Amino acid sequence: MPSSSSTGSDSGRPAPPSLWRDGDFRRLWAGQTASQLGEHACLVVLPLFAVLTLDAGAGQLGALRAVGQAPILLLSLFVGAWVDRWRTRTVMVLTDVGRALVLGAAAVAGLLGRLGLPALLVVAFAVGALSVFFDVAYQASLVRLVKRDQLVRANSALEGSRSAAQIGGPALGGALVSVLSAPIAAASSALFFALSFLSIRRIGRRESVPERSERPPRVWRRIQEGLRFVAGDTSLRSVCLASAAFQFFFAAVMTVHLLFLPRDLHLPGAAVGLVLAATGPGALLGSLLAARLPSRFGHGAVLVSAAALGDGVFLLVPALHGSSAVTVPALLAISFAFGAFGQLVNVTLMAVRQTLTPDGMQGRAAATINFVGMGLTPLGSLLGGFLAEAWGTRTSLLVTAAGMLLSPALMALSPLARLGRTLPAPPEAPASPEAPAPSV
Numbered sequence: 001m002p003s004s005s006s007t008g009s010d011s012g013r014p015a016p017p018s019l020w021r022d023g024d025f026r027r028l029w030a031g032q033t034a035s036q037l038g039e040h041a042c043l044v045v046l047p048l049f050a051v052l053t054l055d056a057g058a059g060q061l062g063a064l065r066a067v068g069q070a071p072i073l074l075l076s077l078f079v080g081a082w083v084d085r086w087r088t089r090t091v092m093v094l095t096d097v098g099r100a101l102v103l104g105a106a107a108v109a110g111l112l113g114r115l116g117l118p119a120l121l122v123v124a125f126a127v128g129a130l131s132v133f134f135d136v137a138y139q140a141s142l143v144r145l146v147k148r149d150q151l152v153r154a155n156s157a158l159e160g161s162r163s164a165a166q167i168g169g170p171a172l173g174g175a176l177v178s179v180l181s182a183p184i185a186a187a188s189s190a191l192f193f194a195l196s197f198l199s200i201r202r203i204g205r206r207e208s209v210p211e212r213s214e215r216p217p218r219v220w221r222r223i224q225e226g227l228r229f230v231a232g233d234t235s236l237r238s239v240c241l242a243s244a245a246f247q248f249f250f251a252a253v254m255t256v257h258l259l260f261l262p263r264d265l266h267l268p269g270a271a272v273g274l275v276l277a278a279t280g281p282g283a284l285l286g287s288l289l290a291a292r293l294p295s296r297f298g299h300g301a302v303l304v305s306a307a308a309l310g311d312g313v314f315l316l317v318p319a320l321h322g323s324s325a326v327t328v329p330a331l332l333a334i335s336f337a338f339g340a341f342g343q344l345v346n347v348t349l350m351a352v353r354q355t356l357t358p359d360g361m362q363g364r365a366a367a368t369i370n371f372v373g374m375g376l377t378p379l380g381s382l383l384g385g386f387l388a389e390a391w392g393t394r395t396s397l398l399v400t401a402a403g404m405l406l407s408p409a410l411m412a413l414s415p416l417a418r419l420g421r422t423l424p425a426p427p428e429a430p431a432s433p434e435a436p437a438p439s440v
Helices: 023-053 058-083 088-111 117-145 148-179 182-200 219-232 234-263 269-277 279-290 293-297 299-319 324-355 359-375 377-391 393-403 406-412
Strands: none
Touching: 023 058, 023 088, 023 117, 023 148, 023 182, 058 117, 058 219, 058 359, 088 117, 088 182, 117 148, 117 324, 117 359, 148 182, 148 324, 219 234, 219 359, 234 269, 234 299, 234 324, 234 359, 234 377, 234 393, 234 406, 269 324, 279 293, 279 324, 293 299, 293 324, 299 324, 299 393, 299 406, 324 359, 377 393
């Protein structure tokens, strides 16, 4: 892109009419929405299958969830390097087919009574691994489908559908298990991936991908290029550090939060679930706000202020006492505000990252930031549990919630805070010494 571009318009809708008239974008949006519904339904269907059908214990259930999340840490960097060498449409349709087949096979095996816990662990890992491929590919594909001055609105539309999937997916998965059965619910999740496949395969726009050479660069070299690119760009490095700080302390906060609600506030399980679910509607609002606030007030101002408000609202939780009639509405408001401001930050940061990254680096930049950001979450969870045992839940929640403010502080001290209403053009992609430069 030769010059800076505007990222907004006067419209308050998630995307301007010109964007929605783009059939390829609509197909990507529909496919991503179906994929997210299937993915979030699986987060409930597979654990319920283990508990209700296989009578899994708490430790086994924890292992199942960990195995499903492990691909984020194990594969993200490799996936980023690989996706940048292929057409994203091809990656997405293949992963949709793979997830549909895996879940379909699991459903058949479950109906026949031949799906044990070891096989379910394999299913969880396979679905998680393919989802990493899909998520990195769809983020990279957006830059190849829409103009850079439409990225904020396009991300707002996609993140809005993802937020809706976060609300409806688990509820749908739980309802299918209750009304039908766990194996049939798994088959229903496979249908969502099939729908995603049918939509994304109809994307007709050809993508520019790097030319193939007789000696393609080794995957480790491509990973190193992605790491060096993110580390060498001050804005992207700040995104990485702020994301890592947030994920670390948020993992600690949630560990203590899940102890604080039932033990200190004596909330029943249904009330705890309701409180946690309130972040979903807030995220929908945040997606809508992200379509217009950065172009009106500036990307930097929105990032810092929204992160400070969203993270700081958790400081109110340790101050709550009294009956559930008082605490539950307050907790619902806190969760809603956290979801709204948090999603506003997420959408804006994604647009910043995509705009500042050359097309040939999109997959690796996304994977690098995801890897660094999510890599600290296990340590954060351990810290939250340790502090809760040593200091008690109320004090620990206050300390870890205060730690979340490190993320907006890092952004405020970085070049991100100085981003205005328009975003600068990306630098040229670094040329690989073992391969020709990407074609345009």
